[in-house]
Amino acid sequence: MLTARGLRVTVVNAVHTKNVPGRKTDVQECQWLMKLHAYGLLRDSFHTPRTMEKVRTVWRVRDRHVKEAGRTIQHMQKALTAMNVQLSNVLSDLSGVSGQAIIRAILRGERDPYRLADLCHARVQATREEVARSLEGLWRDEVLFELQQAVESYDFTQHQLQACDQQLQQYLGELPPHPLSAPGASSATVTEPDSKPKKARRTVGEKKARGNAPQFDLRTELTRIAGVDLTTIDGIDVMTAQTILAELGPDLSAFATEDRFTSWLGLCPRKDISGGKVIGTARTKVRNRVAIAFRNAAMTLKQSKSFLGARYRHLQLKLPSKTAATKAMARYLAILVYRLMRYGQEWVDRGMERFEAKRAQREMAMLESRAKAKGFHLVPIAAK
Numbered sequence: 001m002l003t004a005r006g007l008r009v010t011v012v013n014a015v016h017t018k019n020v021p022g023r024k025t026d027v028q029e030c031q032w033l034m035k036l037h038a039y040g041l042l043r044d045s046f047h048t049p050r051t052m053e054k055v056r057t058v059w060r061v062r063d064r065h066v067k068e069a070g071r072t073i074q075h076m077q078k079a080l081t082a083m084n085v086q087l088s089n090v091l092s093d094l095s096g097v098s099g100q101a102i103i104r105a106i107l108r109g110e111r112d113p114y115r116l117a118d119l120c121h122a123r124v125q126a127t128r129e130e131v132a133r134s135l136e137g138l139w140r141d142e143v144l145f146e147l148q149q150a151v152e153s154y155d156f157t158q159h160q161l162q163a164c165d166q167q168l169q170q171y172l173g174e175l176p177p178h179p180l181s182a183p184g185a186s187s188a189t190v191t192e193p194d195s196k197p198k199k200a201r202r203t204v205g206e207k208k209a210r211g212n213a214p215q216f217d218l219r220t221e222l223t224r225i226a227g228v229d230l231t232t233i234d235g236i237d238v239m240t241a242q243t244i245l246a247e248l249g250p251d252l253s254a255f256a257t258e259d260r261f262t263s264w265l266g267l268c269p270r271k272d273i274s275g276g277k278v279i280g281t282a283r284t285k286v287r288n289r290v291a292i293a294f295r296n297a298a299m300t301l302k303q304s305k306s307f308l309g310a311r312y313r314h315l316q317l318k319l320p321s322k323t324a325a326t327k328a329m330a331r332y333l334a335i336l337v338y339r340l341m342r343y344g345q346e347w348v349d350r351g352m353e354r355f356e357a358k359r360a361q362r363e364m365a366m367l368e369s370r371a372k373a374k375g376f377h378l379v380p381i382a383a384k
Contacts, residue, residue: 010037011044011045011047012033012045013045017032017036017042046248046254046255046264048247049249054171055168055172055175056246058164058167058168059168059242062165065157066161068157069158069212072154072157073095073154075146075150075153076094076103076147076154079143079144079147079150080103080137082140082143082146083139083143084136085135085137086137087099087102087134087135089134090126090130090131090134091120095154096121097121098120098121098124102116102119105119107147107148111139113133113136114128114132116132116135117131117132162215165214165215168214169214172218172221175225177227178224178227178250179227213238218238218242222242222245225245226241226250227344228344230340232346233308233337233340234301234307234308235298235301235308236337237297240293243289248290252338252341255338258334258339261334265286265290265294265331266284266286270283290334291334294331294333294337295326295330298329306351306352307349307350307354307355308333309352310355310356310359311329311332311355314355314359315329
């Protein structure tokens with residue numbers, strides 16, 4: 001409402017204004033904030049574009065429904081365990097086709113374990129005998145009522161997810177296309193941030209969608225709005241790309257550099273500098289949805305046979321903890337996303353072998369430099 005009336009609204013981080021001199025009262029704090037703002041000492045926070053507010057709201061609501069559906073699945077598991085039905089020993093996911101078919105058959109009154117085992121999908125690796133043995137339980141009326149409640153809650157959340165998908169598809173369709181997504185628009189190529197761009201390009205296969213992904217072509221819509229396909233980056237799937245776009249919008253010009261972008265995400269080390277000296281390096285706790293999405297994307301690269309996967313495994317060996325390696329890799333992914341969305345570049349994965357070759361070259365250069373500093377010269381072992 002203030003913005004619509006022509007007022008410039010500044011949203012300031014409270015951490016930057018917590019040191020109020022004298023007694024802390026509301027009146028004195030207002031006066032102190034007014035004085036700081038008059039001197040230009042308050043920095044405005046990032047504002048999500050007004051065009052993306054509808055998409056962000058619906059996406060956050062949908063995320064809460066997904067988490068609620070996960071809790072109802074855990075509730076089903078608890079009820080089955082209370083009846084000594086060890087279905088989780090043979091099925092890894094109760095929300096799948098086989099798990100839901102068996103649970104709903106139990107609620108309809110079926111008790112024969114072999115008939116229940118016949119409801120499993122053909123891709124289930126457990127044998128019919130193993131599934132039947134895991135379904136020999138104690139059928140208690142009060143626990144069956146609890147299981148029925150959990151199933152009804154799960155069905156309700158699934159209905160809510162479908163409604164969110166329809167609303168999300170409508171809001172995304174109302175957004176204008178990005179100029180880079182127009183036919184004939186040229187785009188550069190972005191590779192690893194510490195190397196020069198090259199012209200090499202290869203096709204990246206479409207990633208497998210998650211089970212809780214929206215039931216429409218979200219990837220095409222995101223490419224149209226953002227102008228680039230973020231899912232070409234290994235570790236960034238369509239759900240992560242949607243979180244980034246819903247929270248930030250397609251324009252990242254509010255962040256002058258990629259360093260400021262990663263600093264806003266809380267994915268870079270904190271250094272408190274006074275008089276040109278570092279006086280503190282305490283860790284900053286940042287609850288940022290985009291940063292969490294980048295961290296989750298980084299952790300999926302552990303077994304990836306790509307350039308990014310090799311880099312993440314190298315960071316795990318180099319840094320003191322897995323948390324530090326995940327944070328460093330998340331920052332690396334954030335830089336790639338920034339370059340794609342800000343400059344319209346495309347990511348080209350050069351493969352795991354490329355990273356290993358570069359790492360070997362760096363190690364050899366380091367050894368030669370250390371040997372030269374000590375007055376020695378490295379001589380390769382002659383091949384026999």
